[in-house]
Amino acid sequence: MTSQDVRKQFLDFFASNGHLIVPSAPIVLKDDPTLMFNNSGMAQFKEYFLGNGTPKSNRIADTQKCLRVSGKHNDLEDVGFDTYHHTMFEMLGNWSFGDYFKKEAISWAWQLLTEVYKIPKENLYVSVFEGNPAENVPFDQEAWDIWKELINEDRIILGNKKDNFWEMGDQGPCGPCSEIHVDLRTADEKALVSGKSLVNNDHPQVVEIWNNVFMEFNRKADGSLEKLPAKHVDTGMGFERLCMALQGKTSNYDTDVFTPLIEKLEQITGFKYTSNDVILNDSEESKEQNKTNIAIRVVVDHVRAVAFAIADGQLPSNTGAGYVIRRILRRAIRYGFTFLNTKEPFVNQLVAVLANQMGEFFPEIKAQQQLVTNVIREEEASFLRTLDQGLQLLDKVIEDEKGKIVAGTKAFELYDTFGFPIDLTALILREKGLELDEVGFTVAMQEQKNRSRAASEVSTEDWSVLIPGNVETFVGYDQIENEVKITRIRKVDSKKDGVLYQIVLDNTPFYPEGGGQVGDKGNLISANETIEIIDTKKENNLILHFAKKLPENVNASFVAKVNSDLRSLSSRNHSATHLMHQALRSILGTHVEQKGSLVNPNYLRFDFSHFAKLTETELQQVEDFVNARIQEQLPLIERRDIPFAQAVEEGAMALFGEKYGDHVRAIKFGNSMELCGGIHVKNTAEIWHFKIISEGAVAAGIRRIEAITSDAVKAHFASYETTLNEVKTALKNPQDILKxxxxxxxxxxxxxxxxxxxxKDKVKNLKASLIAEIQEINGVQFLAKQVDLNPEGAKDLAYELGNLGNNLFLVLATVNLDASGEKPMLTCYVSKELVAEKNLNAGQVVRELGKYIQGGGGGQPFFATAGGKHVAGIQQALAKAIDFVK
Structure with missing residues (x-):
C-alpha cells in the first residue's frame, strides 16, 4: 500500500462516517501568537475547543502538516538518530466538537486499523489513563470497558499523566487519552520479550501510532481542572509511522514517504543508505555507515520541513519563526558537509523530488517549487561561506590555545556569533588531537538560554468572564466607535511588556493585527473615565484589546473609540499595497506574488517573489502606475461573505500560506481584486500620493519594497526641500544648482x-630612499616603515619595491585623515616565492599586527591590508613585524 493510498483510505473512511474533510492549515501560524508553527493536528481547531467559534461541522477529519522543533514539543535533536521522530510530519486526525465521544472514537479507530488497514490484532496494544487522585481525575473506566470489548485485557496498559493525559498547554482544554501502539518486531523477537513491556519505552519497533484524546477538562492558571461545557474528541495518528506499519518496514525512512528523497540524495552525494533491516555491528565500517545513515535521515527529514515552511510563507531569517527554519536547514547542510562530503549547495536539488511526490495532495509545494528551490540554494551558499569562515576562526582559536583543551567559551562564541556548529567544532578538535571543554560550552549555552527565558517569561491569569456565552462581533469595517460592554478580562505579566490587561468586548470597532496590518489603538470611554487601548490582537478567535490598567467599574457601559488618525493612515498604506501588487504583476509579470507585508500608520513594507533587482525605470513605472490609480479616484468595491471558490473564479488574488474560510471578503479597486480582511480607504484619492523609499533583496527570489503615502509623502518632500535649500546655501546660492x-x-x-x-612622484622618490633601508634577515629582504602616503600610494610603493626582487617582506604604515579623525593602516607585501618557501602569509601578518592599532583586515597571501583606530600603536606594530622573518 503506497503512502498516497494510506492517506486516501483514512480520509475516505471518516468521510463515510459523516466527517467533513478539510484541507491542512498552513504549517506557519499567522493568527495564533501562542504558537510559531502548527505543531499538532488540533492547532487549527483551538478556537472550537475553547468555545470561541463554531466549526463548519461537528465532525471533521483531515491530515495536517505539523512542525515540532521548539518549545514544549521539540523533536529536533532526536531527528536522524532514531527512525521514527521528525521535524515535519503529517498528523491524520478525526474530530468531534460536542458530538460523539469515547465509544465511537475508539470503535472507529479499531475498525480502521484492523479491518480496513488489516493490521493484525496481535500486533496492537492500547493504553488507558490510570487516573490521578491528586487532581481528582479518576481512572478512565469508560475507555477500559470499551477497549476490553475489542481486545484482550492483557493488551490494555494503564498509563500515567505523562503518557495518557493530553494538554494543549499550561492552560486550556485537556483530558485523558487512549493511545494505540504497534509492535513491528519479528516473531522470534516477540517470543523473547513481551511487547507490552516495551510500550512507551522508546523502542524503535514498538511505537505509538494513534492517540485518541477525550477533551473534557479545562486547565486553569492555578493548575486546577474544571469541566468543559461540552465533551470533544481530538485524535492524531502519525502518518509516517502508519505507513511504516502498513508497508512492513521497521523504519519510517524505509517507506515510500522518504525513499524517493533518499535515492536522489544517494545520487547527488555518492553515499549509500542502508535500510533498517541491515544489521550494523561494532566494526569501524559499520560505525562509519551509521554516521552516513544518520546524516541522510537528517537531510531528507529537514528538507521537508524547510520546503513546506517556505511554501507557506515563512522565509529563513535571524529572528522568530524564520530563525527556526534557518536553523533546521543549517543542521541539514552541516550533516551533509561533515558526513556526506557536500561542499556545494545540494539540499535544493531535493525540492523537485518532494514536489513531485507530495504536490498532488499539497499543491502549494508544486506551485512554489521554484521559489523554494531558489531560497534554499541561496541559504546553502551563504551558510557554506559561514562554515568556511568558521573553519578559519577555529584555526585561529586552536593556534591561540597553549594546552590540549579548547575553552568552551571560545567554542560558544563561534556557535553564537558565527553560527558554527558545536559538534563540528568538537569533531575538528578531535582530529587535531585536542579536546573541547564541553562543560564550559554547556554553561555558556545555559546562561544564554536563561537570559532569553527571563526576557520572554509570561504569566497569564485565567479569564474572568463577565458576560457568559457572548459571541464577539467586529463592526470596524463600518464604524470607528460603538457602544460596548466588557465580556471578559485577564491579566498578563511579561518581562518584556510588564503588566497588561486583555479586554474582550461584546462588539468592537477595533481592528486586530492581521494580514500585515497593525492593530488599532484608541480608547474605552465611560461616564467616569477613559482607558487607553495600546494595541489590538486576535487569539483563538477572540479580539483582545490591550490596556495598562482596567476600568474601575468593568461592568459599566463604554464607548469604544478607535484613533481615527492612525486608522486612516494605516488604511491608506494598506490600500496602496494592493495597488502596488497589481502594478508589480502588470510591469514585471504574473510570477510576482506577495510574500509578506507590514502596514502601519508610518509606512508600508511589501515582500514579493521576483528574480532580479528592479531597475530605476521599473521602480518609476510602479510609482506611476499606483499614482495613476490614485488620480483615477477609484471607489472601494467591498464584497463580504462571498464563497471562496466564487471569489477566486472572479479573479480575486489568494495568497499562499494564508488560511481562508469557506466565505471570504474581497477588496476591489478598479482591476485590483484581492481577498483581504484589512481596513481600506473608501476611494483611492484618499491615498493622495505614493512614493517608493527603498527596494532590495530579502532572500533568493524575494524582493522588498518600502514605500510611503499621504502625510508621510508630504513630510518626505518637505525634507527634500529643506536639504535642497541647505545645499544652495553651501554653494553660495547659485542661479543654477545643478550646474x-x-x-x-x-x-x-x-x-x-x-x-x-x-x-606617483612621491612614490618614486620614496622608492629610491627606501631601497637603502632594506635589511637582509635569514635570506629575506625586510623593511617595516611608516610613510607619508595615502593607502593607494602605499600599495603602489609596495608593488614598485616588490618588482625589484623575489624575496621581499615589506610592512608599510600610513595615517589617513577622515571625518572621524586620524586612521592608521598597515600594508603588507610578501614576494610570492616567500609565500611558498617561508610559509609567510600577508593576510595572517596584518591580522596579527592589526591588534596593535586596534583593528584588523586581510587579503591575499602576497598582499593584504589592515585598518585601525589607534595611531599610537603603529610603532609597536612595525617593531613586531621583524618577528615574522627572524
Missing amino acids: AVHSMQEDNAKLSKQIEALV
Whole structure:
C-alpha cells in the first residue's frame, strides 16, 4: 500500500462516517501568537475547543502538516538518530466538537486499523489513563470497558499523566487519552520479550501510532481542572509511522514517504543508505555507515520541513519563526558537509523530488517549487561561506590555545556569533588531537538560554468572564466607535511588556493585527473615565484589546473609540499595497506574488517573489502606475461573505500560506481584486500620493519594497526641500544648482588627477630612499616603515619595491585623515616565492599586527591590508613585524 493510498483510505473512511474533510492549515501560524508553527493536528481547531467559534461541522477529519522543533514539543535533536521522530510530519486526525465521544472514537479507530488497514490484532496494544487522585481525575473506566470489548485485557496498559493525559498547554482544554501502539518486531523477537513491556519505552519497533484524546477538562492558571461545557474528541495518528506499519518496514525512512528523497540524495552525494533491516555491528565500517545513515535521515527529514515552511510563507531569517527554519536547514547542510562530503549547495536539488511526490495532495509545494528551490540554494551558499569562515576562526582559536583543551567559551562564541556548529567544532578538535571543554560550552549555552527565558517569561491569569456565552462581533469595517460592554478580562505579566490587561468586548470597532496590518489603538470611554487601548490582537478567535490598567467599574457601559488618525493612515498604506501588487504583476509579470507585508500608520513594507533587482525605470513605472490609480479616484468595491471558490473564479488574488474560510471578503479597486480582511480607504484619492523609499533583496527570489503615502509623502518632500535649500546655501546660492554641482565635480576630478600625479612622484622618490633601508634577515629582504602616503600610494610603493626582487617582506604604515579623525593602516607585501618557501602569509601578518592599532583586515597571501583606530600603536606594530622573518 503506497503512502498516497494510506492517506486516501483514512480520509475516505471518516468521510463515510459523516466527517467533513478539510484541507491542512498552513504549517506557519499567522493568527495564533501562542504558537510559531502548527505543531499538532488540533492547532487549527483551538478556537472550537475553547468555545470561541463554531466549526463548519461537528465532525471533521483531515491530515495536517505539523512542525515540532521548539518549545514544549521539540523533536529536533532526536531527528536522524532514531527512525521514527521528525521535524515535519503529517498528523491524520478525526474530530468531534460536542458530538460523539469515547465509544465511537475508539470503535472507529479499531475498525480502521484492523479491518480496513488489516493490521493484525496481535500486533496492537492500547493504553488507558490510570487516573490521578491528586487532581481528582479518576481512572478512565469508560475507555477500559470499551477497549476490553475489542481486545484482550492483557493488551490494555494503564498509563500515567505523562503518557495518557493530553494538554494543549499550561492552560486550556485537556483530558485523558487512549493511545494505540504497534509492535513491528519479528516473531522470534516477540517470543523473547513481551511487547507490552516495551510500550512507551522508546523502542524503535514498538511505537505509538494513534492517540485518541477525550477533551473534557479545562486547565486553569492555578493548575486546577474544571469541566468543559461540552465533551470533544481530538485524535492524531502519525502518518509516517502508519505507513511504516502498513508497508512492513521497521523504519519510517524505509517507506515510500522518504525513499524517493533518499535515492536522489544517494545520487547527488555518492553515499549509500542502508535500510533498517541491515544489521550494523561494532566494526569501524559499520560505525562509519551509521554516521552516513544518520546524516541522510537528517537531510531528507529537514528538507521537508524547510520546503513546506517556505511554501507557506515563512522565509529563513535571524529572528522568530524564520530563525527556526534557518536553523533546521543549517543542521541539514552541516550533516551533509561533515558526513556526506557536500561542499556545494545540494539540499535544493531535493525540492523537485518532494514536489513531485507530495504536490498532488499539497499543491502549494508544486506551485512554489521554484521559489523554494531558489531560497534554499541561496541559504546553502551563504551558510557554506559561514562554515568556511568558521573553519578559519577555529584555526585561529586552536593556534591561540597553549594546552590540549579548547575553552568552551571560545567554542560558544563561534556557535553564537558565527553560527558554527558545536559538534563540528568538537569533531575538528578531535582530529587535531585536542579536546573541547564541553562543560564550559554547556554553561555558556545555559546562561544564554536563561537570559532569553527571563526576557520572554509570561504569566497569564485565567479569564474572568463577565458576560457568559457572548459571541464577539467586529463592526470596524463600518464604524470607528460603538457602544460596548466588557465580556471578559485577564491579566498578563511579561518581562518584556510588564503588566497588561486583555479586554474582550461584546462588539468592537477595533481592528486586530492581521494580514500585515497593525492593530488599532484608541480608547474605552465611560461616564467616569477613559482607558487607553495600546494595541489590538486576535487569539483563538477572540479580539483582545490591550490596556495598562482596567476600568474601575468593568461592568459599566463604554464607548469604544478607535484613533481615527492612525486608522486612516494605516488604511491608506494598506490600500496602496494592493495597488502596488497589481502594478508589480502588470510591469514585471504574473510570477510576482506577495510574500509578506507590514502596514502601519508610518509606512508600508511589501515582500514579493521576483528574480532580479528592479531597475530605476521599473521602480518609476510602479510609482506611476499606483499614482495613476490614485488620480483615477477609484471607489472601494467591498464584497463580504462571498464563497471562496466564487471569489477566486472572479479573479480575486489568494495568497499562499494564508488560511481562508469557506466565505471570504474581497477588496476591489478598479482591476485590483484581492481577498483581504484589512481596513481600506473608501476611494483611492484618499491615498493622495505614493512614493517608493527603498527596494532590495530579502532572500533568493524575494524582493522588498518600502514605500510611503499621504502625510508621510508630504513630510518626505518637505525634507527634500529643506536639504535642497541647505545645499544652495553651501554653494553660495547659485542661479543654477545643478550646474554648480557639475562644476564642483569637474574641479574635484582635476584636483584628484593632480594629487594622483604628485603621489606617483612621491612614490618614486620614496622608492629610491627606501631601497637603502632594506635589511637582509635569514635570506629575506625586510623593511617595516611608516610613510607619508595615502593607502593607494602605499600599495603602489609596495608593488614598485616588490618588482625589484623575489624575496621581499615589506610592512608599510600610513595615517589617513577622515571625518572621524586620524586612521592608521598597515600594508603588507610578501614576494610570492616567500609565500611558498617561508610559509609567510600577508593576510595572517596584518591580522596579527592589526591588534596593535586596534583593528584588523586581510587579503591575499602576497598582499593584504589592515585598518585601525589607534595611531599610537603603529610603532609597536612595525617593531613586531621583524618577528615574522627572524
